[in-house]
Amino acid sequence: MSAMQSRAARLEAVLTQAFSPVLLRVVDDSARHAGHAGAQPGGETHYNVLLVSEVFRGMGRVARSRVVHDALAAEFAGGMHALSLVLRTPEEAARSGGASS
Numbered sequence: 001m002s003a004m005q006s007r008a009a010r011l012e013a014v015l016t017q018a019f020s021p022v023l024l025r026v027v028d029d030s031a032r033h034a035g036h037a038g039a040q041p042g043g044e045t046h047y048n049v050l051l052v053s054e055v056f057r058g059m060g061r062v063a064r065s066r067v068v069h070d071a072l073a074a075e076f077a078g079g080m081h082a083l084s085l086v087l088r089t090p091e092e093a094a095r096s097g098g099a100s101s
Contacts, residue, residue, distance in 0.1 A: 007044040007075060015051055018071040022090050023052040029084070045081040052093040061087070 005013075008026045015024055027048040049068070056064050064087040069076070072083070088096065 007078075007080060008047065011047060011049070011072065011075060014071055014075070015049070015068070019051060019053040019055045019068075021051050021053045023050065023093065025050040045079065046084075047080065047082070048084045048086075050086045052088050052090055054090065056087055056089050056092075 006028075008028050011026045012024060015021065015026070025048075028044060028046070029048050030044055030046045051068065055067075059067070065085055068085060068087060069083070072080070
């Protein structure tokens with residue numbers, strides 16, 4: 001992956017490869033955190049992710065979060081500060097109306 005890509009594009013690429021999502025939404029929320037811990041000029045530090053994948057079947061909330069954080073370890077090492085996650089199976093997403101958090 002190119003360093004010239006936005007972090008959001010890199011997140012999407014890594015998550016798509018690792019989880020074959022049914023639905024994936026990555027939103028750069030850095031502007032809302034300007035002045036907060038970990039925020040940097042230029043942003044790309046705080047993200048909201050909605051990820052719906054079969055991979056999460058049989059996994060608890062903490063296990064899901066761990067596998068996503070593990071997949072994105074290089075981004076955390078490269079300056080990403082915060083990640084807000086909504087991680088669901090397709091059935092859970094259908095029950096909750098899909099895209100809501």
